[in-house]
Amino acid sequence: MIDKAERLLAVKSVKPTSVRILVLAHLLKDAKAQSLKDLEVSLYNTDRSSIFRTLKTFEEYKVVHSIDDGSGMMKYAVCAEGCNCDPKDLHYHFYCTNCSLTYCLLDNPIPIVTLPENFKMHQANMVIKGLCDKCP
Amino acid sequence: MIDKAERLLAVKSVKPTSVRILVLAHLLKDAKAQSLKDLEVSLYNTDRSSIFRTLKTFEEYKVVHSIDDGSGMMKYAVCAEGCNCDPKDLHYHFYCTNCSLTYCLLDNPIPIVTLPENFKMHQANMVIKGLCDKCP
DNA sequence: CAATGCCATGCAACCCGATTGCAAAGGTTA
DNA sequence: TAACCTTTGCAATCGGGTTGCATGGCATTG
Numbered sequence: 001m002i003d004k005a006e007r008l009l010a011v012k013s014v015k016p017t018s019v020r021i022l023v024l025a026h027l028l029k030d031a032k033a034q035s036l037k038d039l040e041v042s043l044y045n046t047d048r049s050s051i052f053r054t055l056k057t058f059e060e061y062k063v064v065h066s067i068d069d070g071s072g073m074m075k076y077a078v079c080a081e082g083c084n085c086d087p088k089d090l091h092y093h094f095y096c097t098n099c100s101l102t103y104c105l106l107d108n109p110i111p112i113v114t115l116p117e118n119f120k121m122h123q124a125n126m127v128i129k130g131l132c133d134k135c136p
Numbered sequence: 137m138i139d140k141a142e143r144l145l146a147v148k149s150v151k152p153t154s155v156r157i158l159v160l161a162h163l164l165k166d167a168k169a170q171s172l173k174d175l176e177v178s179l180y181n182t183d184r185s186s187i188f189r190t191l192k193t194f195e196e197y198k199v200v201h202s203i204d205d206g207s208g209m210m211k212y213a214v215c216a217e218g219c220n221c222d223p224k225d226l227h228y229h230f231y232c233t234n235c236s237l238t239y240c241l242l243d244n245p246i247p248i249v250t251l252p253e254n255f256k257m258h259q260a261n262m263v264i265k266g267l268c269d270k271c272p
Numbered sequence: 273c274a275a276t277g278c279c280a281t282g283c284a285a286c287c288c289g290a291t292t293g294c295a296a297a298g299g300t301t302a
Numbered sequence: 303t304a305a306c307c308t309t310t311g312c313a314a315t316c317g318g319g320t321t322g323c324a325t326g327g328c329a330t331t332g
Contacts, residue, residue, distance in 0.1 A: 074290085119268055185319095
């Protein structure tokens, strides 16, 4: 997972520092979107603000995308291959109100929404809330 | 607008106190969703926590629905007639990244999203971000 | 009318995630 | 080695949301 992280950073032209490799390796580890706090707990000897700034850098270089799932904490997930975080790359997210996990629903593309005249869409944030398959 | 607010409160069985009437009248005044701060500024002589609790009450009684548009501040908008805040009543919201206004796009129903097996949808929060017709 | 109790309100304080200022550490270049 | 830039760690701050508590209004009961 460490190598995978290093390779991804190279592809995205982000200097591979120790914190960045650790954070990205953790994000790659499973499919769920993780919050700053999640990462802070996992990487307990790394400073919160360093992780925070790392995530901002990742966003800037399209390594991860952020998800506001309404839980009060921003979540971060590694971008799928070829993702440019354009509207066409957007996908739904699913937030489980029981276990607080956030999933990327990559199979469902965001539909075309007809906007009022002269409205222009740049991004979208689509979150479905409910219970995941592990929660009753 | 005051009378309209009073009537709506009666319909929803919410005791019509002065703060509640004022808050609701302000929310009815225009179609844009308003934040706690917006209301605090408009009703400058009313306490923030009173407005806050009023909004919570309104949500509980389905007078308003809240929208997390990703701006960092929850927005509130009066429920359309007949709205029960069920998934079927959901609609898209549009957040203008320039002027920070949030609009309800009532004409577009939320499509059916095929969830992974055993995932259950209860609510959804769909926000499109971009520029509204008044912003360049 | 007086006593009681409930609910709304105002004020102040707190919580917590996000963010920033600043100095030290690490690495790169001249 | 010296100068420089970036990253990191620590501490502090910011801001929206939320809560504890005392006051005040209002209605119900005796």
